[in-house]
Amino acid sequence: MSQLKTISHLDNIPSTPGKFKMDKSPYIHRLRWHSWLCRVGLWSVVFIGFILIFFLRSPPAPSAGDPARRILGNAVWGGPAWEKRVRSSARVRRNHGLSVLVTGAAGFVGTHVSTALKLRGDGVLGIDNFNDYYEVSLKRARQTLLDRSGVFVVEGDVNDSALLRKLFDVVPFTHVMHLAAQAGVRYAMQNPGSYVHSNIAGFVSLLEVCKSANPQPAIVWASSSSVYGLNSKVPFSEKDRTDQPASLYAATKKAGEEIAHTYNHIYGLSITGLRFFTVYGPWGRPDMAYFFFTKDILRGKSISIFEGPGHETVARDFTYIDDIVKGCVAALDTAGKSTGSGGKKKGSAPLRVFNLGNTSPVPVTELVSILERLLKVKAKRSMQKMPRNGDVMFTHANISLAQRELGYQPTTDLQTGLKKFVRWYLGYYSNSGKKRIG
Numbered sequence: 465m466s467q468l469k470t471i472s473h474l475d476n477i478p479s480t481p482g483k484f485k486m487d488k489s490p491y492i493h494r495l496r497w498h499s500w501l502c503r504v505g506l507w508s509v510v511f512i513g514f515i516l517i518f519f520l521r522s523p524p525a526p527s528a529g530d531p532a533r534r535i536l537g538n539a540v541w542g543g544p545a546w547e548k549r550v551r552s553s554a555r556v557r558r559n560h561g562l563s564v565l566v567t568g569a570a571g572f573v574g575t576h577v578s579t580a581l582k583l584r585g586d587g588v589l590g591i592d593n594f595n596d597y598y599e600v601s602l603k604r605a606r607q608t609l610l611d612r613s614g615v616f617v618v619e620g621d622v623n624d625s626a627l628l629r630k631l632f633d634v635v636p637f638t639h640v641m642h643l644a645a646q647a648g649v650r651y652a653m654q655n656p657g658s659y660v661h662s663n664i665a666g667f668v669s670l671l672e673v674c675k676s677a678n679p680q681p682a683i684v685w686a687s688s689s690s691v692y693g694l695n696s697k698v699p700f701s702e703k704d705r706t707d708q709p710a711s712l713y714a715a716t717k718k719a720g721e722e723i724a725h726t727y728n729h730i731y732g733l734s735i736t737g738l739r740f741f742t743v744y745g746p747w748g749r750p751d752m753a754y755f756f757f758t759k760d761i762l763r764g765k766s767i768s769i770f771e772g773p774g775h776e777t778v779a780r781d782f783t784y785i786d787d788i789v790k791g792c793v794a795a796l797d798t799a800g801k802s803t804g805s806g807g808k809k810k811g812s813a814p815l816r817v818f819n820l821g822n823t824s825p826v827p828v829t830e831l832v833s834i835l836e837r838l839l840k841v842k843a844k845r846s847m848q849k850m851p852r853n854g855d856v857m858f859t860h861a862n863i864s865l866a867q868r869e870l871g872y873q874p875t876t877d878l879q880t881g882l883k884k885f886v887r888w889y890l891g892y893y894s895n896s897g898k899k900r901i902g
């Protein structure tokens with residue numbers, strides 16, 4: 465018993481060489497063994513301490529698991545400097561101004577809407593994933609333009625819920641203008657997954673974060689005239705059926721409208737869908753006919769103009785970008801509040817859908833004639849049967865609901881709008897094909 469006591473007593477004494485006279489003890493071997501163990505233990509603690517100091521003193525490496533800083537492609541988000549930029553961009557500078565998160569801000573419509581909001585003193589923060597569906601340099605040039613007017617565009621995907629949550633942590637956005645999407649009808653035959661990723665999964669990801677935000681923002685988002693699909697009754701009215709989409713793009717926009725209904729119903733989110741009709745203008749999209757016709761006419765390349773089986777002309781309700789911007793801003797200004805908070809509905813909230821068109825369809829052949837006059841170059845026209853790739857023969861908007869509820873009144877005819885587009889195009893692309901930011 466006393467031996468046991470002695471051993472246990474020595475066990476508790478730190479192993480300090482020379483402090484004890486061990487050679488006279490009958491337990492000398494066991495004590496040496498314990499002393500060795502203690503030394504190993506001590507050095508292990510010192511070693512682990514060094515490792516910890518090393519990691520704690522190193523600058524934090526951006527990694528997907530680090531909640532403070534994350535990395536996406538080449539872009540890093542998070543950290544005090546980044547948060548300061550986000551706050552400054554979203555700061556409201558007028559009485560009763562809005563604080564708006566604009567998704568797809570480096571896109572055609574996103575750039576124009578963001579600039580208009582910023583100009584009148586609203587707080588604006590953009591997000592865009594800068595995908596390469598069309599020339600990324602054009603998106604970067606738009607970003608530079610936005611930067612100059614004080615709009616910070618965060619590089620990120622709307623499917624990145626952690627990033628979205630972080631943005632809502634930093635800024636209590638009053639509104640979201642959701643324009644991020646995989647646009648274009650024909651590209652769906654090459655890359656159908658991109659439509660599901662951005663237009664369906666991305667929209668749900670955004671709504672999930674909005675529904676949990678406190679306060680919940682009101683959401684205005686871009687649907688499309690393509691939801692009218694194969695309808696033949698004109699002009700297209702919001703009351704008409706929308707269950708015959710002619711393309712995957714249209715189907716994803718229709719799905720978006722149904723998803724909007726669900727989130728409005730369950731979570732009390734205020735949601736407004738805007739069905740845009742063929743938007744055109746400066747800083748436009750290179751995949752759209754007016755844009756690549758201009759390019760091809762100037763290069764002397766022949767352009768394909770589609771027609772129906774009985775030589776019917778294809779027509780579009782071309783809508784100038786400034787008119788669309790006015791419609792978007794009016795939709796934000798009239799959006800009622802979301803009623804829920806922290807994911808719980810407290811009452812019913814507005815759910816709206818509006819056509820934003822020009823109400824005067826123009827045959828594509830006429831579009832080409834206007835471009836010929838403006839460019840002073842004769843087009844090499846090649847008339848072709850419309851392929852079955854998702855395009856429809858015509859679009860024509862009934863805008864009476866938007867007129868009544870939003871005060872929406874388009875004022876730019878195609879001739880005037882294309883003149884502005886051509887002026888921009890010639891300034892942006894020099895003859896050598898180089899780009900300028902104007």
Ligand SMILES: NC(=O)c1ccc[n+]([C@@H]2O[C@H](COP(=O)([O-])OP(=O)(O)OC[C@H]3O[C@@H](n4cnc5c(N)ncnc54)[C@H](O)[C@@H]3O)[C@@H](O)[C@H]2O)c1
Nearest residue numbers: 568570571572573593595621622644645662686740742743
């Ligand atoms: N321009 C038109 O004629 C027209 C007509 C009907 C509907 N719309 C809709 O209006 C909106 C804006 O169209 P646009 O013409 O400006 O197109 P756009 O392609 O120029 O803009 C969309 C932007 O969203 C970004 N984006 C795409 N997926 C994203 C994602 N997952 N996360 C983050 N960013 C993403 C793209 O990089 C792009 O900059 C779209 O929703 C489009 O479907 C446009």
